[in-house]
Amino acid sequence: MSNHIKLALAVSAALSMSGCLEVEDNNNNDDVVAALEAQNQLLQDQNTANALPITLSGTLKGATDDVDLSDAQVSIKFAGEWSTPVSIVDAKILLEKQPAYSDFTLKVESPSEAFVAMTYKSLTRLSGQGQVVNQDLGEILVGKPKEKVLTLLQTGENTFVEDLAVYPLYEVEHQGYNIHNLVLQQPEDLATFTKETGEYKLMLAEGIPTEIHAELDVDSDGVNDFELEIGQSGLASQLLSSSKVWAEDTLYLKEINQLNEYNLRLTILNEQGEVLEGARVSSENNDHGNAYFDYDSVTGQYVLETAYRGGLNVEIPSFQVGELHYTSAEIGLYETEFEQQYRVSISGSQYRDFRTEVVEGELNLAVNLSTFSYESPSIEVLSKNVKDSSLEVFYSAPVALVEEDNVQTSVELTATAVVTIIPGNTLNDQGVTPGTTYVSVAPEAIDTSVELTLNGTKLTASPAAELADGEYQYRVGDLVNVIADEEQNVYSDDSEVFTVSKSAFNVNDVVLDNKNYTTDGALIVAKNTADVAVNCNWCGGSGSVKLYMPTSIRNLNELTYTLTSYTNNGVAQDYHRIIRVITNGQLYSTNKELLLKAAQNENINSNYYYYYPQVGTSLDSGYRYSNYTYLNLNDDVVGSENSMTFDYSYTTKEGDTQTGTITYKVR
Numbered sequence: 001m002s003n004h005i006k007l008a009l010a011v012s013a014a015l016s017m018s019g020c021l022e023v024e025d026n027n028n029n030d031d032v033v034a035a036l037e038a039q040n041q042l043l044q045d046q047n048t049a050n051a052l053p054i055t056l057s058g059t060l061k062g063a064t065d066d067v068d069l070s071d072a073q074v075s076i077k078f079a080g081e082w083s084t085p086v087s088i089v090d091a092k093i094l095l096e097k098q099p100a101y102s103d104f105t106l107k108v109e110s111p112s113e114a115f116v117a118m119t120y121k122s123l124t125r126l127s128g129q130g131q132v133v134n135q136d137l138g139e140i141l142v143g144k145p146k147e148k149v150l151t152l153l154q155t156g157e158n159t160f161v162e163d164l165a166v167y168p169l170y171e172v173e174h175q176g177y178n179i180h181n182l183v184l185q186q187p188e189d190l191a192t193f194t195k196e197t198g199e200y201k202l203m204l205a206e207g208i209p210t211e212i213h214a215e216l217d218v219d220s221d222g223v224n225d226f227e228l229e230i231g232q233s234g235l236a237s238q239l240l241s242s243s244k245v246w247a248e249d250t251l252y253l254k255e256i257n258q259l260n261e262y263n264l265r266l267t268i269l270n271e272q273g274e275v276l277e278g279a280r281v282s283s284e285n286n287d288h289g290n291a292y293f294d295y296d297s298v299t300g301q302y303v304l305e306t307a308y309r310g311g312l313n314v315e316i317p318s319f320q321v322g323e324l325h326y327t328s329a330e331i332g333l334y335e336t337e338f339e340q341q342y343r344v345s346i347s348g349s350q351y352r353d354f355r356t357e358v359v360e361g362e363l364n365l366a367v368n369l370s371t372f373s374y375e376s377p378s379i380e381v382l383s384k385n386v387k388d389s390s391l392e393v394f395y396s397a398p399v400a401l402v403e404e405d406n407v408q409t410s411v412e413l414t415a416t417a418v419v420t421i422i423p424g425n426t427l428n429d430q431g432v433t434p435g436t437t438y439v440s441v442a443p444e445a446i447d448t449s450v451e452l453t454l455n456g457t458k459l460t461a462s463p464a465a466e467l468a469d470g471e472y473q474y475r476v477g478d479l480v481n482v483i484a485d486e487e488q489n490v491y492s493d494d495s496e497v498f499t500v501s502k503s504a505f506n507v508n509d510v511v512l513d514n515k516n517y518t519t520d521g522a523l524i525v526a527k528n529t530a531d532v533a534v535n536c537n538w539c540g541g542s543g544s545v546k547l548y549m550p551t552s553i554r555n556l557n558e559l560t561y562t563l564t565s566y567t568n569n570g571v572a573q574d575y576h577r578i579i580r581v582i583t584n585g586q587l588y589s590t591n592k593e594l595l596l597k598a599a600q601n602e603n604i605n606s607n608y609y610y611y612y613p614q615v616g617t618s619l620d621s622g623y624r625y626s627n628y629t630y631l632n633l634n635d636d637v638v639g640s641e642n643s644m645t646f647d648y649s650y651t652t653k654e655g656d657t658q659t660g661t662i663t664y665k666v667r
Helices: 003-018 027-051 551-555
Strands: 054-062 073-077 092-098 103-109 118-123 133-142 145-154 165-170 192-194 199-205 210-215 226-228 238-240 250-255 260-269 294-296 301-308 312-316 319-321 324-326 329-335 341-347 352-357 362-368 381-387 390-395 399-401 411-423 436-446 448-453 458-463 470-476 478-481 486-489 498-500 511-513 543-549 556-568 571-583 591-595 603-606 622-633 643-652 657-665
Touching: 073 092, 103 133, 118 133, 145 210, 145 238, 165 199, 199 210, 260 312, 260 329, 301 312, 329 362, 341 362, 352 362, 399 448, 411 448, 411 458, 411 622, 511 657, 543 571, 551 556, 551 622, 556 622, 571 622, 622 643
Parallel strands: 054 133, 145 250, 260 362, 436 603
Antiparallel strands: 054 092, 073 103, 103 118, 145 199, 165 210, 192 199, 210 238, 226 250, 260 301, 294 301, 312 329, 319 324, 329 341, 341 352, 381 390, 390 458, 399 478, 411 436, 411 470, 448 458, 470 498, 478 486, 511 543, 543 622, 556 571, 556 643, 591 622, 643 657
């Protein structure tokens, strides 16, 4: 093996271990040494590029035209110390060989103080292996120093408000959520205060939008002690907005939330004016004092040394003396515009509202309390639901059912609108004569089982047998209040009307009808119940067409028809109308109708106006739901088509969705 090959293997091994070779001065191998030095330099450059791949660049600009940038410098700090300041040439910032994806702080300053130093924070970008990344910092504004002088005077006294911490805050615009954007850091300078002149002085950056704020919580108790005479409240700290900084030199502050300190003395009296002992009197917002009052047996008063801001609330819970129970009371004390004067509000059995003042450090008040006796609680409904045709009601206290002859009478389940039709040509006891049909709509009681559980606080009522399709309601009458041992009619424990529909919806059960007493060109009912033939010139003419739908639509969560075309006496016409029938399980512009199949010349009597029978359709008597199509058409007959075509979409309450297209003939 040659010496050259051995040397190459040694170099390879050394590189694999350290990435660099240590080179000794050896005159016998000058060419090899030179090659190795070049290789070392290349490796060092690659290592530097891998470790410090970021180049930061930006542009420095004066906020006003007269800012001198000639001695501008920039320095940067990562986890350690600040870097040596680098001069900014021609307003161009350039910082090479910076670490990737690292938090940094950037400071731009002028040794001659030609502009106010500005500090920013950000994050360098990511870099791939051996990749150099240029990160543009954008434009950085600096402002020339300009002194701001501000005088703060106390409202009403015109005396200087001294020694507040007054400080500037830059108005920073939100720049989105790019983590690599520069974030301007707020200055840490506080204004200097001159006692003799009452002036606060700050050095601001001219042209940089800056607000002036102050720490107005002087005693550090979390509550501001001053606020601006106008335009400020609460915990706000701003004195001047950026638009007012150079416009206002004098501001007025009013003192707020002064500590109210005095000796509060309460006399608690019964209805005969006798002093009551044994009360527990307290105030939870006596900020800097005790919560509970002491009792002074000499004066018969409850005493509290107050130390609070704003208002004071005093609580006197109900209490017992011997066999007598006394009512509770609350006292509110509120500041007025006059020092040491307070508005007092006493709530309880004897309401009072008046003004009074602290005299010689004391505020003396008297409170009258009334006696009360035990009252059993009334019954309230806490929850009410109908589930699977059963009613569940939760009450606030135990109840029992009212019974007559061992049958409960408290709960009744009714079918709300049961239809009875009595044609005049049938035997009846209601006196309905031929030529007249009587329609009765009335509630009908359904056998019900009722159970009380949870110590009488839960009532469950269920139908004794399976319910037929229809609308129902539970009505709850008087119940026994077990604690009071008396009957009580509890408010709002009746159920809402609920629908039972076990039939599945079928689009083929929907009918188009123009309500003209004919179908397929012939009278639907030719004679009335008096056997008198119908003589109607207008029957069979064009009529307003409705969609009539079965009651099974109540099993749907959504049902929508889109009318896309219609045919009028054989002539087809494109059309567009959306008809929403059911939306979110509720009827949408859909009416429930009671239909009656009867002759045009039949007299109709009914006891119920709301569901007054509608006659003239081809449908059997009973309930249907209807929607207007807002089109007038004749009956569909042989040789003269009258129809409508719809796109439909419906979703059952189980979540099954069906769509399609269907054509209905007009009947």
